[in-house]
Amino acid sequence: xxxxxxxxxxRTLSAFIFAAIMLLGLFVNQWTYFLLFAVIHxxxxxxxxxxxxxxxxxxxxxxxxxxxxxxxxxxxxxxWTLNASFxxxxxxxQVLGMGIVVVFAIVLPITEILFSKKPDxxxxxxxxxxxxxxxxxxxxIMDLYETxxxxxxxxxxxxxxxxxxCMWVNDTMAYIVGSIIGKTPFSKISPKKTWEGTIGGIxxxxxxxxxAMYYFITENYNITVAEVMKTHWFVIAxxxxxxxxxxxxxxxxxxxLAGVKDSGKVLPGHGGFLDRFDSLLIAVPFVWLxxxxxx
Numbered sequence: 141x142x143x144x145x146x147x148x149x150x151r152t153l154s155a156f157i158f159a160a161i162m163l164l165g166l167f168v169n170q171w172t173y174f175l176l177f178a179v180i181h182x183x184x185x186x187x188x189x190x191x192x193x194x195x196x197x198x199x200x201x202x203x204x205x206x207x208x209x210x211x212x213x214x215x216x217x218x219x220w221t222l223n224a225s226f227x228x229x230x231x232x233x234q235v236l237g238m239g240i241v242v243v244f245a246i247v248l249p250i251t252e253i254l255f256s257k258k259p260d261x262x263x264x265x266x267x268x269x270x271x272x273x274x275x276x277x278x279x280x281i282m283d284l285y286e287t288x289x290x291x292x293x294x295x296x297x298x299x300x301x302x303x304x305x306c307m308w309v310n311d312t313m314a315y316i317v318g319s320i321i322g323k324t325p326f327s328k329i330s331p332k333k334t335w336e337g338t339i340g341g342i343x344x345x346x347x348x349x350x351x352a353m354y355y356f357i358t359e360n361y362n363i364t365v366a367e368v369m370k371t372h373w374f375v376i377a378x379x380x381x382x383x384x385x386x387x388x389x390x391x392x393x394x395x396x397l398a399g400v401k402d403s404g405k406v407l408p409g410h411g412g413f414l415d416r417f418d419s420l421l422i423a424v425p426f427v428w429l430x431x432x433x434x435x
Contacts, residue, residue: 210271216237218237221283222237222283306423307380
């Protein structure tokens with residue numbers, strides 16, 4: 141296949157810019173972390189609404205209050221899930237967030253009934269699915285910034301960074317393995333994926349990330365080998381890789397229904413917010429559940 145040098149340069153430059161923004165947001169402090177995911181939340185929502193409107197044209201006619209109100213409601217959930225790391229004096233972000241969620245949960249359905257030309261419960265359902273798909277995951281990422289007993293051992297934010305690394309490693313390994321030995325199509329939804337690449341990506345992600353965390357922790361923290369050798373890191377990596385693959389398929393299905401190649405154009409050569417974070421949105425709730433149950 142002929143290499144388009146200009147396309148390659150564009151993709152490489154946008155990838156570096158994307159990586160730099162992600163690293164700054166994740167590592168500077170809790171507020172850059174919050175700002176990063178607030179922007180991701182907004183970007184994913186706008187693209188989701190665009191795709192849904194292509195799937196069902198009636199969604200184009202939702203009121204501006206519905207369109208932006210549901211995004212504000214999701215932002216309220218983000219505030220609701222903030223923990224003690226996010227504090228400015230005695231101001232309670234959790235109470236503010238809870239208030240936003242409750243108010244919009246009551247007002248949005250009422251306004252849909254009163255002000256829409258043709259009230260359609262299906263349109264509210266689409267927005268509810270968006271809250272579960274996008275806002276729930278981003279809210280849980282906020283909660284994972286400081287995770288109970290883990291924070292007595294490791295830096296804040298290590299779990300979200302760990303999940304994001306799993307997504308990147310899984311995607312990269314799946315692409316490499318699939319390119320080398322991939323023969324069996326994985327799904328009609330995403331015809332470029334193969335079973336060999338998918339399984340190889342999951343296995344290599346689990347092994348590479350699991351052992352990387354093991355060596356990173358033993359070298360940098362005063363933790364006994366017995367504590368570190370627990371299988372949690374390997375299990376979390378496996379959960380993230382498997383559910384992240386599912387997230388990629390879900391977004392591919394949504395784009396196929398909408399008849400588009402990319403969810404957006406925020407990153408030239410790489411697509412939009414949903415294209416970049418589709419795996420993360422599905423993986424986070426499952427990782428969060430495992431951590432809350434077993435750590």
